[in-house]
Amino acid sequence: MVTIDLAARAALPADSENSSRALAVLRERLAVLHDGDGRLPPERDLAAELGISRRALRRALEVLEAEGLIWRQQGKGTFVGNRPSVAGDLARDLAGRTNPVEVFEVRLHVEPTLARHAALRATQHDIAHMRRLNERIRAADDDDSRELWDEALHRQIAQSARNALFLGVHEIVDEVRRDEAWRSLRVRARNDAARATYVAQHDAIIDAIAARDPAAAAAAMSTHIRTLSHNILPLAGTEVTLADV
Amino acid sequence: MVTIDLAARAALPADSENSSRALAVLRERLAVLHDGDGRLPPERDLAAELGISRRALRRALEVLEAEGLIWRQQGKGTFVGNRPSVAGDLARDLAGRTNPVEVFEVRLHVEPTLARHAALRATQHDIAHMRRLNERIRAADDDDSRELWDEALHRQIAQSARNALFLGVHEIVDEVRRDEAWRSLRVRARNDAARATYVAQHDAIIDAIAARDPAAAAAAMSTHIRTLSHNILPLAGTEVTLADV
DNA sequence: ATCGTAACCATTGGCGGATTGGTTCATACA
């Protein structure tokens, strides 16, 4: 954790601009302010370092939290990034009990349903965001980025379905898939041809959602998940073909 | 918690029958041995009370645990009943974020799929168990029992689908439904006619599963969930009709 | 070889105090 040394500190007027100034500094320095666990200094310490009132700091932190850049919990601290999913414990438990075939079976039923609902409920903003995410997948040149954007795209589709419980279900499946062995399988299955196929399939899904065609969206997502299973399951030592819906 | 007073204690021979005797006593007294939290006395204490070695007691407890009558956790204790679901925290979180329409929407998609898989994967033992559970629902004369057996039937169907991840998903939905406000809705919607309808619909689902007809099983379950939603959603102040699959 | 006993190990819980975010109150200043 780096201590901020504000040379102009004494020159800061104690006025309503303190929150704005803190906000600017924090935006710039967030990545270096946090420790190994992503934790920012305690509010009282950070306010003293910035030479502003804790209240002003809190106003800045509230903005950053609303933007999803940090999360805060009473008694625990302030952290950069997204709040950890409550699904973590359950997903770990389930990861130990399930297998790749079962996971694909669930995805094959849940994700087309989510795409179907998204076709009726996604906003134009949602759809534009999906397209941007798929563009990022296309442009990515390392596996970490592909994983990140792929996951974000699937989550965006799930969010566009506008059903909190289904989104919770989707989060569980996502957490199970975050297991390192799972990730390794996906990476090994991903060559140039596969990548192009996935991006094209994402486009087909997004097009169907944009066209407000639930059946086409569900079918496109079903095709995508099936393709994934065909590519991944053999690497998991499994030759099962999943039953048609 | 009642302390066992074994008048015949001094007469107990120290032999391999100690586990068997402990097992018999525990089976008989499980319901009175536990405290308000379902907790049994610590192993060392319980062994002293029964006048047997802790090792003999542990052998008996292992049998009871394997039969699902108790659960044990190192550092925590020994408890009667089923181990609490890991899904608890997540379900509480989701319960605060979702609503009856969303819950039925998820059920309408997940439970027919589970019934479909159960039609292909349930054993005769599973099916017989389903029938027994439905008979218990029919015979029940209080709401607590109906709730208990209804939940057990739906879980048995989910288990018969033989997919741990889907079962985990089902557990989440179940936990959300355990919310007291939810339970209250169900109870108010349940009159004589509704009860008879539900039992008949359960029979139709089980018949289709027994007939190994996935499509019929899914359709019967879909009908059942729809009936439930028609009865319950109006009481939740909601007039929405759920979209067809 | 099996059982009982004791000792040891690993996990969890309880408790008190410290830490940290969340909120309220009083005061100062423009």
Add this chain to the structure above:
DNA sequence: TGTATGAACCAATCCGCCAATGGTTACGAT
């Protein structure tokens, strides 16, 4: 009068320590 600040208070979490509890091992007796 309205706003910002500092201080105080409140509620949630963490940490360290010790005790409690299940899990395992070792040893001696039968």
